[in-house]
Amino acid sequence: MKNVLGGGAVNSLVADCSDEILHHEMKAIVQKMDRAVQQGESLTSESIVRLSQQLDTYVLIAQIRKMRCVS
DSSP states (O other): OOSSOOHHHHHHHHHHOOHHHHHHHHHHHHHHHHHHHHTTOOTTSHHHHHHHHHHHHHHHHHHHHHHHHHO
8 A cells, every 4th residue: 555645546546445355454553553563663663653554544535335334
C-alpha cells in the first residue's frame, strides 16, 4: 500500500480488497505498532504516526463497506 492514498486509491481498495485481506492488513499494522512501542518508540514518533495513518485508511474502507451494505 502507498503511504499516501488519494480518494481513487481508497475507492479501488474498497472494491478490490476482500474482507480477509482487509483483516490481515489491519492486524499486521497493529502488530507492527505493538513491536515498535515495545522497542521504545513513542506514540508520536514518525513511524507510529505513519502506521496509524495506514490503519486509519483500512478503518475508513471498512466503514465505507458497512455504509454500502446498510443503504
